[in-house]
Amino acid sequence: MTTDIKHQAGIAPGIMPGIVPGIAVVLADPNSLTRDCFSLGLGTLCRDMTVRSVASLRDAAGALARDGRAEVVLCNIGAQAGLNDVLCAAIRDAVSACLPVPLVIISDRDDGGMILESLRLGVRGYIVPSLGLGVMLEAIRLVAAGGTFVPATSLQSLIAPVPGTIAVPPPGPGADLPVTDRIGGLTPREMAVLTCMREGKSNKLIAYMLGMCENTAKAHVRNVLKKLGATNRTEAAFMAHAHLSRGAPLESNRP
Template identity: 45%
Template sequence: MSGFITFLQRRDYDVETFSSWAQWRRERPSPRRAGTVVLRYLSGPRCRKEIEREVADLAGDGDVALVLLSDTEDVDEILEAIAGGAKGYIPTTLSLDVARGAIDLVRSGGVFIPSGSLLSPYAGKPGDAIGPRQMFTPRQAAVLEAVRHGKANKVIAYELDLKESTVKAHIRNVMRKLGAHNRTELAVRSSYLPGASG
């Protein structure tokens, strides 16, 4: 999050940071300018009602939009967030330039949904065997391959140029998709996928 804030500040965005939603409520700038975006980092899954409450809280501020930044690309979570009134959902796996474009889109009145996360993981021709390329995003597949080779999260993060927290989020998502409960089970289950490398 701090890297993204610095990135925006270097590109002449007016950015203010708050340590919590409570601090934002106490100290939020007044008057709010048109096109103001509140970028909220999700440290864990949030239910639609929580998002709706925060969006309702912002509604009194006029033209203010809520955009969520998250380590997960879970389709259900993305759709729940947008249904709850968020105007954008930015996975931390997106490049900084794409994330900035998402902020610009929301500031101009649009809604940003990461299309790569929403595309069906099972897309393919009828009758195709479902393998790693169809089930996972490219990053998830790369993280899974590294886990299968016994690499630690820190090593995976270094090799794939990701934050360690992002690697953990990818592993959680892949484990959920495969119904695995630990890394060993994940490696075993993934070895049976069509097209998995040995």
């Protein structure tokens, strides 16, 4: 089902109208209540905004194929625990199907890892409920103008360590050397994966803890094994343990 809402009469109390005319948005949301709330809220906030609401990303791609007019596609993924393989594939396919129209995700989770993974999949914006409709409109305007939107709180969580998250192990002697010389060429993200491997975590659990797809976790594990020259996860974990125990550079076993 597709619903077009173009609000012209009145502005909700405390909300200033938008100033950018003619913004066409396609909103994909499986929940009828939130779909209607977002449509009516955005239409009230910006009187010249047209919101076409559909139930899925597939329906959004179909709506674009039929008439092709939209500046932004919004997709509400709600309270997903993370970007599992099915959702990753759906987002990747939607990004491709909606091109050149940018895709913006609405999510209940303000999670830095999940946001980074979304951006890697081609998403151009990530909106969380704490921002409010006013910021949401500005984010839509930014993305429609060619930019990318990420909440400031999410950027701060990526910069400052948060209790309970996985941190890259502190370097030993030789800390003045670049990471690539010190730890077998591993990136900080790969070091976080290696930390999980040392703790015996599965790919699925690594993906959950680091906010990525399971396939992405598998790719990181393969890269770690290749860079360290390890034949399996156990050998890589042993090498990491030895490195952290003696504080010596972790070199690859490859000739």
